[in-house]
Amino acid sequence: MKAQIFGLLIAALATPAFAGGNHAGGHGEAMPVGEPGKKASATQTIQVTMKETDDGKMIFTPSTFKVRKGQTVRFAIKNAGELDHEFVLDQEDKIMEHKAVMEKFPDMEHDDPNAIRLAAGESGEIIWKFTNDGTFKIACLVPGHYDAGMHGDVTVAKK
Numbered sequence: 618m619k620a621q622i623f624g625l626l627i628a629a630l631a632t633p634a635f636a637g638g639n640h641a642g643g644h645g646e647a648m649p650v651g652e653p654g655k656k657a658s659a660t661q662t663i664q665v666t667m668k669e670t671d672d673g674k675m676i677f678t679p680s681t682f683k684v685r686k687g688q689t690v691r692f693a694i695k696n697a698g699e700l701d702h703e704f705v706l707d708q709e710d711k712i713m714e715h716k717a718v719m720e721k722f723p724d725m726e727h728d729d730p731n732a733i734r735l736a737a738g739e740s741g742e743i744i745w746k747f748t749n750d751g752t753f754k755i756a757c758l759v760p761g762h763y764d765a766g767m768h769g770d771v772t773v774a775k776k
């Protein structure tokens with residue numbers, strides 16, 4: 618029985634949805650939300666704080682962003698909370714797919730250019746080039762955090 622479960626898990630991890638590591642594209646590959654950027658090309662730095670509030674909510678500050686198509690942005694992210702949090706940037710449908718997987722595998726490791734997980738007090742960054750216009754999502758996909766309010770929108774305007 619254990620061998621069958623292990624085999625199913627390995628088969629699931631080998632499917633295209635998981636092969637790239639983030640359900641949307643592999644490392645360094647273009648995704649609908651854009652592609653990893655070069656720090657030297659960043660034209661804007663957006664400071665983002667992740668934390669819990671006294672009333673039980675979990676938030677990004679700010680939680681909405683407006684950028685231009687073609688722009689490279691440096692997200693400087695700080696976890697000012699007491700729990701681990703993630704900053705994941707993607708299409709809404711991909712965020713919801715990833716959220717469902719995280720609920721089943723809460724300790725899943727990530728190594729995706731569009732996401733970062735930070736322990737309490739840690740800081741990190743994501744450098745991102747927005748290659749398409751539209752509305753995209755940011756979210757914390759640690760189980761329960763999205764539902765507690767930890768998500769927002771990135772609007773990418775045509776030049």
